[in-house]
Amino acid sequence: MNPAQDLAPAPTPLTTPDATPLTDNKDRIVQTAELIPGAITETGGVFTQHLGIVDPYVQKDPERAAMITGEIEAAIAEIRTMGYQRHQPNPFTEQLYTNPNCTMARWRRAIPGAEALLPLYEVGSHLPDGTPIDDHAADLFQFAADARGIRSRAAAMTWVVENHVAKYLQDNRIQWLSLACGAAVPAFRTVRDLQAEGRDVQVTLIDQDAQALDLALHQAERHEIPRHSLVLHRQNVLHRSRLHQTLDPKRFHVAEGLGIFEYFVNDVRKRTGAQSFLQVAYELVEPGGLLVVSNMLSTHPQLAFTLIAIQWPYIWPRSVPEIVQIVREAGIPDDEVQIFLPDDGVYAVVAINKSIDRN
Structure with missing residues (x-):
């Protein structure tokens, strides 16, 4: 038995809702992102702008969102009081995953893969493998930070x-x-918008996980992206020489690694990491093009719940100054960089506008 668990108070259970059954919906979940006027700060020469985000689930049921947020915050307070650390057994993780028949137990097996993120983008009635989404999981998928x-x-x-x-x-x-496209849902939503405006968008997807590429093909079909618009490569995004054998440098108008950057440690000696990834990605963008990445913030309001209760592995939350430093160490000029902060405080989105004069 774990002495820490013997001394720990029973965690406050998350409420089971009297929710109507969720149904699958092929329609896109629409969010709007708009710049908050005047919300501009500077971190050592890099401008940071705040974005107001309208979340469809919170907008639909703000009272339930507030209730679930309060319950998660109470759990975080208990986690801090008891001093639980990342990867350490704790009663909150047990509560989430112990029942083998619950949605969360099955969902945990998909972490940190692309399959685990799909029900967070659109909360339907089932996980991708057909497991029904129970009310407890639906609350977390909709309202957790x-x-x-x-x-x-x-x-x-x-x-x-x-x-x-x-x-x-x-x-x-x-x-x-x-x-490292995963299921590529954010990419396909944006591409569909651009195609609706009459743009001819050709999409190249890179991932070393064959299952992720299969999921991406399925999501492309759901988002009505023509198959002839897609090129798929199973490859490691840090293998620069192999990547350059597959892809021509300076070819892409838009490149993004929205879900991978935070998994890379900083470059250490011969170990490649975040700086190397940015260099590789930057080389593939044409002058005048755009590179977008994101990183979970170390100030994430529910970070303890994510790392200690959910036990999402491998990620490296960073502060805005730490992100800026990594971008600089990758050799990217400050004047090409903007950082956008959605108002939920979870992620920083880094936009790098490659100068038209860059070789």
Whole structure:
């Protein structure tokens, strides 16, 4: 038995709602991202702008969102009081996952893969493998800060890309690159918007996980992205020489690694990491093009719940100054960088506008 668990108070259970059954919906979950006027700060020469995000689930049921948020915050307070650390057994993780028949137990097996993120983008009636989504899981998928952050970083990327394309790209044809694409839901939502405007978008998807690429093909069909618009490569995004054998440098108008950057440690000696990834991605963007990545913030309001209760592995939350430093160490000039902060406080979205004069 674990002495820490013997001494720990029983965690406050998350309420079981009297919710109507959720149904699958092929319609897109629409979010709007808009710049909050005047909310601009500076971190050592890099401008940071705040984005107001309208989350469809919170907007639909703000009272329930507030209740679930309060319950999660109470759990976080108990976690801090008891001093639980990341990867340490604790009663909150047991509560979430112990019942083998519950949605969360099955969902945990998909972490941290692309399959685990799909029900956070659109909360339907089942997980991708057919497991029914129970009310407890539905509450977390809709209202936990992490789930909101996954949706808001996608909405922020759409806002950033669409503004960049409207302002800078005269060519009707757009070459899009998604690095470590996963199921590519944020990419496909943005691409569908651009195609609806009459743009011819060609999408190249890179991932080393065959299952992720299969999920991406399915999501492309759901988002009505023509198959002839897609090119898929199973490859590690850090293998620069192999990637350059597959892809031409300076080819892409838009490149994004929305879901992978936070998994890379900083470059240490011969170990490649976050700086190397940015260098590789930057090389693939044409002069005048756009590179977008994101990183979970170390000030994430429910970070303890994500890392200690949910036990999401491998990620490296960072502060805005830490992100800025990594971008600099990758050799990218400050004047090409903007950081966008959705108002839920979970993620920073980094937009790098590669100068037209860059070789």
